[in-house]
Amino acid sequence: MAIVVERPKLTLAEKFYLPSIIAGLAITWKHLKRAIFNKGIVTMQYPEEKWDANLPEWYRGAPTLVTDEHGREKCVSCQLCEFICPPRAITIKPGEIPENDKWRKVEKRPQEFDIDMARCIYCGLCEEVCPEEAIFLRKDYSITGLNRAEMVHDKETLYKLGGVKSGLTFKWNELK
Amino acid sequence: MDTALILHFLSTPWVFLLWTTFLKSFIFLNLTIIVVSVTVFAERKVSAFIQDRTGPNRVGLPLTLLGAKKDPFLWGLGQMVADPIKLLTKENFVPGGVDKLYFWLAPKLVMIPPILVLAVLPFGSSLFGVEMTIANLNIGVLYIFAIASLSVYGITLAGWASNSKFPFLGGIRSSSQMISYELSLGLSIIPVFMICGSLNLNEIIDWQVKNGWLVSPWWPKGFSIHDLLHPAAILHSFVAGVSLQRILLWIPLMISFVIFLVSIFAETNRLPFDLPEAEQELVGGYHTEYASMNFALFFLGEYAAMFAGSGAIVSLFLGGWSCPLIPDGSQGWFWGLVNIGVFFVKVSLMLLFMIWVRWTLPRFRYDQLMKLGWLGFFPVALFNIFLTALILAFVRN
Numbered sequence: 014m015a016i017v018v019e020r021p022k023l024t025l026a027e028k029f030y031l032p033s034i035i036a037g038l039a040i041t042w043k044h045l046k047r048a049i050f051n052k053g054i055v056t057m058q059y060p061e062e063k064w065d066a067n068l069p070e071w072y073r074g075a076p077t078l079v080t081d082e083h084g085r086e087k088c089v090s091c092q093l094c095e096f097i098c099p100p101r102a103i104t105i106k107p108g109e110i111p112e113n114d115k116w117r118k119v120e121k122r123p124q125e126f127d128i129d130m131a132r133c134i135y136c137g138l139c140e141e142v143c144p145e146e147a148i149f150l151r152k153d154y155s156i157t158g159l160n161r162a163e164m165v166h167d168k169e170t171l172y173k174l175g176g177v178k179s180g181l182t183f184k185w186n187e188l189k
Numbered sequence: 190m191d192t193a194l195i196l197h198f199l200s201t202p203w204v205f206l207l208w209t210t211f212l213k214s215f216i217f218l219n220l221t222i223i224v225v226s227v228t229v230f231a232e233r234k235v236s237a238f239i240q241d242r243t244g245p246n247r248v249g250l251p252l253t254l255l256g257a258k259k260d261p262f263l264w265g266l267g268q269m270v271a272d273p274i275k276l277l278t279k280e281n282f283v284p285g286g287v288d289k290l291y292f293w294l295a296p297k298l299v300m301i302p303p304i305l306v307l308a309v310l311p312f313g314s315s316l317f318g319v320e321m322t323i324a325n326l327n328i329g330v331l332y333i334f335a336i337a338s339l340s341v342y343g344i345t346l347a348g349w350a351s352n353s354k355f356p357f358l359g360g361i362r363s364s365s366q367m368i369s370y371e372l373s374l375g376l377s378i379i380p381v382f383m384i385c386g387s388l389n390l391n392e393i394i395d396w397q398v399k400n401g402w403l404v405s406p407w408w409p410k411g412f413s414i415h416d417l418l419h420p421a422a423i424l425h426s427f428v429a430g431v432s433l434q435r436i437l438l439w440i441p442l443m444i445s446f447v448i449f450l451v452s453i454f455a456e457t458n459r460l461p462f463d464l465p466e467a468e469q470e471l472v473g474g475y476h477t478e479y480a481s482m483n484f485a486l487f488f489l490g491e492y493a494a495m496f497a498g499s500g501a502i503v504s505l506f507l508g509g510w511s512c513p514l515i516p517d518g519s520q521g522w523f524w525g526l527v528n529i530g531v532f533f534v535k536v537s538l539m540l541l542f543m544i545w546v547r548w549t550l551p552r553f554r555y556d557q558l559m560k561l562g563w564l565g566f567f568p569v570a571l572f573n574i575f576l577t578a579l580i581l582a583f584v585r586n
């Protein structure tokens with residue numbers, strides 16, 4: 014059924030704007046008066062006050078690399094994340110795991126793993142694509158640096174930010 | 190040469206005129222720049238308060254850079270200095286494909302007219318017998334109109350020279366807005382001249398001192414501090430101030446005042462009439478392509494225009510430097526200074542009002558603005574002139 018919305022007929026006072034302008038001025042004046050005495054301020058003084066405790070579970074902060082509970086780097090440097098990253102923030106240099114290593118059968122792990130945080134758009138595609146569940150977007154959001162070089166997170170920083178993530182896939186463990 | 194000779198030289202009429210004028214211009218110009226930066230700060234602070242925010246509250250004096258223990262907390266007042274410094278030190282980027290000459294010329298053309306307008310504003314009565322107007326022109330108000338409308342050239346040129354569509358639209362809007370408002374702006378204050386009988390701002394203010402401000406033209410006649418001691422004298426001067434003619438004249442004067450006020454908003458490109466720079470539609474309008482000091486000149490021009498506009502409103506309708514019970518500068522230099530203070534207080538209140546309105550009202554649509562100008566204010570202002578003439582002709586007292 015078609016609904017016809019009636020256009021309200023404006024009274025003379027409404028057509029003159031002036032009464033509603035004065036009403037509007039009264040409203041803003043009320044806010045002005047309140048805010049001058051620091052009451053009713055809705056904004057947060059950022060560096061001093063933070064909203065960190067209220068970040069949702071699914072918050073997408075900086076991408077980080079994680080190790081599993083055995084201390085193994087989960088990344089196998091398949092470079093899928095490097096390929097999918099829309100702004101090409103990730104640069105990986107794959108390396109081979111030496112013969113005598115406990116995790117030799119995994120074959121590869123990253124030699125270098127850089128994420129340029131000046132480029133990253135926090136899209137989460139790297140986390141999505143990773144077959145090894147090795148890269149996660151954590152809750153760090155204030156990534157700062159004084160120059161471009163400082164904005165690049167290398168492997169060490171990434172593991173430090175990521176930490177250990179346990180209880181995920183165990184496909185590289187010994188058969189029980 | 191001895192001092193007596195120099196003093197004598199300095200007080201020969203034309204030399205005296207020359208150096209006092211230079212001094213006045215210098216002081217007033219610097220005051221204007223201070224007023225502009227304070228206004229910008231006030232604008233940011235008031236807008237924040239109106240929107241339930243805190244506004245700039247960080248910048249203080251950076252004494253820690255000089256080795257002090259702690260920066261004094263100044264409620265963000267340092268922002269007034271920090272903003273100009275930032276604008277001065279930024280890279281002055283000129284995009285490719287602009288018309289270089291006009292691109293550089295435009296900001297100056299926007300900034301100069303409002304500052305020229307300030308020349309005729311009486312910002313005080315007199316100090317040591319020197320009248321506090323830089324140029325006491327007999328055609329003061331006409332001069333204001335002639336000069337103030339020039340700044341539209343700067344805006345249009347900026348829009349044209351930027352070689353970019355949004356600034357161009359801003360420039361075009363600005364000129365059509367000017368055409369729709371300039372007329373009612375001029376016509377609206379003709380009643381003022383008919384009543385005061387002069388185009389000279391100083392004489393208009395003198396009239397207001399004697400007869401009350403034009404927004405309430407029944408001020409007690411010759412009211413002074415001494416009268417306060419005699420209630421009968423107060424009563425008498427009130428009765429003397431009120432007459433049928435005055436009461437009737439109040440109607441056209443209020444109409445003039447409202448039209449003039451609204452037109453000044455349009456003239457200074459302030460919201461609700463800031464169509465040339467409508468951020469949401471035109472990405473900043475005519476100054477989109479400008480950076481650094483070129484942009485700062487636009488900024489300075491806009492706020493100086495606000496200052497000049499408020500000064501015009503205050504001088505024409507709100508009694509200029511006069512305030513009841515306060516004598517003028519002929520009573521001593523102290524009162525001269527007080528008069529200057531009164532002028533600046535009035536202008537500041539006017540500026541605050543402009544800021545307040547800006548953060549209250551939404552922007553008018555383009556056609557609404559034209560309609561308001563041509564079909565609303567223009568006929569009303571014309572009618573207003575006839576009304577005033579009739580009252581002046583037929584109601585004698």
Ligand code: SF4
Nearest residue numbers: 088089091092094143
């Ligand atoms: S983080 Fe994941 S997707 Fe990226 S290289 Fe390592 S294993 Fe592959």
Ligand code: SF4
Nearest residue numbers: 098133134136137139
């Ligand atoms: S979050 Fe997106 S942009 Fe950032 S590194 Fe991962 S894929 Fe690249």
